[in-house]
Amino acid sequence: MPQDPEDPAQLSTAHRVALLSRDDRIFHVVLAQQFDREFIEELCRLAEMIRSIAEARQGAQFLRTLLGHKRAMLYFIQPSTRTFLSFTAACQVLGMPHNEVRNPSTSSEVKGETEDDTIRVLSQYFDLIIMRHPEEGFAEQMAHMLNRMRRTIPLINGGSGKDQHPTQALLDIYTLLRSLGRPAQEGARPIFSPDPLKGKTIAFVGDLQRGRTVRSLAYLLCRFPGVRMLFVSAPELQIGEDIIEYIERHSIEHEIHDDLRAVIDQCDAVYMTRLQDEWDRDGESRSIDYSSYTITYEMAERFKPGMVIMHPLPRRHEIDKRLDNTPHARYWAQVRNGMWMRAAMIASIFNVDARIIDHYHSYYAR
Ligand code: NCD
Numbered sequence: 187m188p189q190d191p192e193d194p195a196q197l198s199t200a201h202r203v204a205l206l207s208r209d210d211r212i213f214h215v216v217l218a219q220q221f222d223r224e225f226i227e228e229l230c231r232l233a234e235m236i237r238s239i240a241e242a243r244q245g246a247q248f249l250r251t252l253l254g255h256k257r258a259m260l261y262f263i264q265p266s267t268r269t270f271l272s273f274t275a276a277c278q279v280l281g282m283p284h285n286e287v288r289n290p291s292t293s294s295e296v297k298g299e300t301e302d303d304t305i306r307v308l309s310q311y312f313d314l315i316i317m318r319h320p321e322e323g324f325a326e327q328m329a330h331m332l333n334r335m336r337r338t339i340p341l342i343n344g345g346s347g348k349d350q351h352p353t354q355a356l357l358d359i360y361t362l363l364r365s366l367g368r369p370a371q372e373g374a375r376p377i378f379s380p381d382p383l384k385g386k387t388i389a390f391v392g393d394l395q396r397g398r399t400v401r402s403l404a405y406l407l408c409r410f411p412g413v414r415m416l417f418v419s420a421p422e423l424q425i426g427e428d429i430i431e432y433i434e435r436h437s438i439e440h441e442i443h444d445d446l447r448a449v450i451d452q453c454d455a456v457y458m459t460r461l462q463d464e465w466d467r468d469g470e471s472r473s474i475d476y477s478s479y480t481i482t483y484e485m486a487e488r489f490k491p492g493m494v495i496m497h498p499l500p501r502r503h504e505i506d507k508r509l510d511n512t513p514h515a516r517y518w519a520q521v522r523n524g525m526w527m528r529a530a531m532i533a534s535i536f537n538v539d540a541r542i543i544d545h546y547h548s549y550y551a552r
Contacts, residue, residue, distance in 0.1 A: 216329055229530045239545060
């Protein structure tokens with residue numbers, strides 16, 4: 187096992203996953219491929235429990251006792267609203283003090299300190315680093331660097347370049363399970379129907395090549411045999427070959443399309459994305475006609491009943507605003523689900539999940 191892999195992407199996925207684990211548990215959260223089906227569902231149930239517990243004042247107080255002895259650093263040197271705020275809120279839910287660096291021009295990086303050294307320094311003050319960075323692979327390299335330090339602390343990837351955004355994918359799955367897999371009976375607590383995504387068609391729409399949320403969610407959906415994925419995009423913005431290979435290896439049904447209008451009536455969920463033109467070299471994607479990757483109010487009559495519209499946000503014009511207040515729109519719910527899912531993820535990393543489950547059962551499942 188190389189001690190200092192220069193380029194983690196050259197290692198096998200199994201090896202990469204092993205380097206991010208401790209005692210067979212996920213330690214650093216960097217890649218969506220780290221998550222198996224059992225753990226995804228465990229996190230969704232935990233998120234659901236945290237959400238229920240937090241409803242009551244006494245429950246919220248209990249949650250805030252869990253991680254008061256730990257500190258989190260949010261190192262977000264790429265723009266972020268939701269991911270940053272939902273991690274902040276998740277830390278608050280668990281009583282975990284947190285601090286932030288969002289602008290490297292206010293840190294010693296302007297004096298020539300390398301980013302590696304900055305992360306090393308942060309690891310001395312904090313017990314968790316949550317990171318968003320424009321470069322693919324940087325979060326993974328930093329996780330490996332932290333592994334080699336005497337004081338090893340976990341790192342969570344809150345978005346790595348065009349590559350991955352694993353916690354967004356987890357909240358997306360949580361939203362799908364809540365939307366498509368909820369038991370029908372009133373007042374039901376955290377039980378998702380078995381195999382809720384089996385036989386469901388999920389369309390990814392828009393800039394699939396540079397949308398990291400799409401890439402991470404496609405990996406996670408490979409843990410749900412029986413799901414069918416449609417990739418609807420202009421040919422120059424289609425999903426990467428690496429993702430298609432992964433999907434094929436997992437025998438997941440999938441199709442490539444270039445017009446949402448042609449497939450809208452087949453979808454159980456539509457995952458919309460904006461044009462990621464900040465990655466353009468010379469404004470090349472601006473000439474793409476995005477109307478084929480836009481969901482309009484007029485399409486609603488062709489929606490399947492209960493069809494779910496999702497979007498990681500921020501959006502531009504790819505969703506007709508008249509759909510916002512229909513039951514199809516789940517993008518606002520996604521935002522809130524992110525807070526509970528990230529709290530579940532952090533609770534699991536610090537092994538306080540069992541305490542949450544015990545509390546839940548003693549108060550809610552009598
Ligand atoms: C996304 C991101 O940053 O990848 N936003 C988010 O985290 N919810 C999507 C985007 O920027 O388009």
